[in-house]
Amino acid sequence: MTDQLSPHLSASAARRRASRRRNELIFRGLGLLALGLAALFLFSLMYSVVKxxxxxxxxSFIQIDVYLDPAIIKPEDLAQYQASKGVPQNLWAADIEPDAKKAKRAQRSVQRGGSYKKMIQTMLSDEFAEHFEGYETERERDKSVAQVAEMISLETQFSIRDNLVSGTFKLGETVSIWALASGDADVLFKDMKRRTQKNEDSENWILLKQSVDEQGLSVLTQWRDSGRIRIRPYLGVPELKLFGRTLLEQRPGFFASASSTSPERAGIAAAAQGTFLMLLVVLVLAVPVGVLAAVYLEKFAPRNQFTDFMEININNLAAVPSIIFGILGAAVIIQWLFPGSRGFPIVGGTVLAFMTLPTVIIAARAAIGAVPPSYEEAALGMGASHQQSVFQHVLPAALPGIASGVIIGLAQAAGETAPLLMVGMNAFINDVCDAGAACLMSKGVGMPSQIYQWAADDDPLFQNKTAAGIVCLLTLVIAMNGLATYIRSRFERAN
Amino acid sequence: MSEIRMQADDVNVFYGENHALKGVSMEVKSRHVTALIGPSGCGKSTFLRCLNRMNDTIEIARIKGKILLDGENINDSALDITLLRQRVGMVFQKPNPFPKSIYDNVAYGPRLHGMAKNREELDEIVEQALTSAGLWEEVYDRLEAEALGLSGGQQQRLCIARTVAVSPEVILMDEPCSALDPIATGTVERLILELAKDYAIVIVTHNMQQAQRVAGTTAFFHLGDMVEMAATKDIFENPQDPRTKDYVAGAFG
Structure with a gap:
């Protein structure tokens, strides 16, 4: 007898093994390549947006010294206005007798932005007199000064006014302030910082040259060279009121301001408020309906053709493009049920709730279905009714799963753009609503539609604000998804 | 002699087309342990679940026949099923405490049925139930601890305490020791004998030694038929039916 060679040791078997190993290696390589590509895309997207x-x-901020000229705003007018605003008497700009009629006239004078613009222009004209030379007429010179004054944001004028009214600044003083630069100037200053060496052929310089002349440019250059330009965060503090008490004073900035036609003043606050209100509506509408529908379908509904049909429809609804829900909102809610409700967060929220409902139902059904049947059996065995066993045992055990599903649904709703456009929640809103619950019923805007609006503007600063808005929205959505994952992982560990 | 607590008369169960239980008749005596034995799929658990109508939770199950509890037909559609389950409690194969504290587990039934007027009475019921399940000594100082933190045997005794707390008349046990180790099994078996002084107990078991240890009466099921029912001693030592003989001798099953 000769020893039989095992068939696994033959040359052809070795070849087969080698080929199998090679194929597996190729598959692994391809998998890694795909993963790498996905990571690369994600990284480059994130990098460009974040950058x-x-x-x-x-x-950018410019340091300027402004003389608060009592000739431009009369101390009496300011005092009348201060009195009408409830500023304590010892802070009034002059000794006056409060008078309603005079206060009304004073209001016009104090609130007019032109007064403050004039102060800034006077400052420029006096302080930089040697720069504004060589004009044939006075008018041309004034025009050039006005153009440079445009480089300082409207925000600065309002800030001077507010400080005057509150008594922080006094008429007749010269105050040194860091003034917010306007969009054009801001882009230029950032450009100068970015490249370190002057790049006078850059797009932004060309843009700037259209808005200021040679002399104006020399003022800007002088500011830059004397270190009076600073680029620093402009985030602001949103106003926070709770039960009539102001917890946070409003300070203008990206997180505190509404949108604006001037890019440097545009902020995300109104949009964030709109999104918050809509999510509130979604929470109130979609969660009870969705969870109860899920409980019914999973635990009470008889199995028949009707419930099968409902189930198929719910699953299909989850895949319906969101713009369809927007059309539903526009056609049914705005045109038919509540005319004139176009752009209200309550309408936007309702539409988003419809859109989120299938997600909530599917997630809640999965969570309820995952509860061990032994809980229910134990309760039934002790004489609990079916309903009691569901609501006292199954639902509490399913709650973490339901919560994570709800949060994912909310995150999805927060990022949805198309339905907002359909229900008119892309209006230009330049004021953060401070009417409390009534804000649900006043025109609003959501974060995605605000970003969409900014993206459509080709001003470079608006492009930056677009990216900043995207970062905010992404942070919100990622944080919500992270919370959902956290809740789910804790739930899984508990079981 | 103990009185008859439940009486099943020609009970048939169908799961869809499958005739799972074929005309079973039997009596359940109070203060007595009745064991149901038989190979897997013989219908013993199905029959047990008929006694408190747990089969109602299975949609395709149909039950025919009469089961009397103190002379009242429990398959009557007018019967309040929650009341039935208060009177006929059940302990399941796998320990299934609620994900709550030990105290809340035992107090669940009394709270549900409003059996205690105040906290003191409830405490009393919980203590008694835990004592009769032989668990009080082990947990009295951590009643607020999670029930799921107990060992398997303790969990099963907690489930028994939970059932006892509702003061049932009959306790059904569906292989209560199949998920337990031998030591915990011994504890539960002693507990069953103790409980049999007060309650009617019906126990399904795969373990013939267990039936011999705890049961006064044993019924042998095979393929949906109840083949033989007699005093436990007779079933194991002097079976009448050849199928019973083969099964208890270990020839199949």
């Missing part, structure tokens, strides 16, 4: 967003969060 671009940096200049949306920081803004």
């Amino acid at each position: 671009k967003s940096y200049y949306g969060f920081v803004q």
Whole structure:
């Protein structure tokens, strides 16, 4: 007898093994390649957005010394206005007798932005007199000064006014302030910082040259060279009121301001408020309906053709493009049920709730289905009714799963753009609503539609704000998804 | 002699087309342990679940026949099923405490049925139930601890305490020791004998030694038929039916 060679040791078997090993290696390589590509795309997207967003969060400021000229705003007018605003008497700009009629006239004078613009222009004209030379007429010179004054944001005028009214600044003083630069100037200053060496052929310089002349440019250059330009975060503090008490004073900035036609003043606050209100509506509408529908379908509904049909429809609804829900909102809610409700967060929220409902139902059904049947059996065995066993045992055990599903649904709703456009939640809103619950019923805007609006503007600073807005929205959505994952992982560990 | 607590008369169960239980008749005596034995799929658990109508939770199950509890037909559609389950409690194969504290597990039934007027009475019921399940000594100082933190045997005794707390008349046990180790099994078996002084107990078991240890009466099921029912001693030592003989001798099953 000769020893039989095992068939696994033959040459052809060795070849087969080698080929199998090679194939597995190739598959692994391809998998890694795909993963790497996905990571690369994600990284480059994040990198470009985050990098671009940096200049949306920081803004240029110019140090200027402004003389608060009592000739431009009369102390009596300011005092009348202060009295009408309830400023304590010892802070009034002059000794006056409060008078309603005079206060009304004073209001016009104090609130007019033109007064403050004039102060800034006077400052420029006096302080930089040697720069503004060589004009044939006075008018041309004034025009050039006005153009440079445009480089200082409207925000600065309002800030001077507010400080005057509150008594922080006094008429007749010369105050040194860091003034927010306007969009054009801001882009230029950032550009100068970015490249270190002057790049006078850059797009932004060309843009700037259209808005100021040679003399104006020399003022800007002088500011830059004397270190009076600073680029620093402009985030602001949103106003926070709770039960009539102000917890946070409003300070303008990206997180505190509404949108604006001037890019340097545009902020995300109104949009964030709109999104928050809509998510509130979604929470109130979609969660009870969705969870109860899930409980019914999973635990009470008889199995028949009707419930099968419902189930198929719910699953299909989850895949319906969101714009369809937007059309539903526009056609049914705005045109038919509640005319004139276009752009209200309550309408936007309702539409998003419809859109989120299938997600919530599917997630809640999965969570309820995953509860061990032994809980229910134990309760039934002790004489609990079916309903009691579901609501006292199954639902509490399913709650973490339901919560994570709800949060994922909310995150999805927060990022949805198309339905907002359909229900008119892309209006230009330049004021953060402070009417409390009534804000649900006043025109609003959501974060995605605000980003969409900014993206459509080709001003470079608006482009930066777009990126900053995207970063905010992404942070919100990622944080919500992270919370959902956290809740789910804790739930899984508990079981 | 103990009285008859439950009486099943020609009970048939169908799961869809499958005739799972074929005309079973039997009596359950109070203060007595009745064991149901038989190979897997013989219908013993199905029959047990008929006694408190747990089969109702299975949609395709149909039950025919009469089961009397103190002379009242429990398959009557007018019967309040929650009341039935208060009177006929059940302990399941796998320990299934609620994900709550030990105290809340035992107090669940009394709270549900409003059996205690105040906290003191409830405490009393919980203590008694835990004592009769032989668990009080082990847990009295950590009643607020999670029930799921107990060992398997303790969990099963907690489930028994939970059932006892509702003051049932009959306790059904569906292989209560199949998920336990021998030592915990011994504890539970002693507990069953103790409980049999007060309650009617019906126990399904795969373990013939267990039936011999705890049961006064044993019924042998095979393929949906109840083949033989007699005093436990007779079933194991002097079976009448050849199928019973083969099964208890270990020829199949």
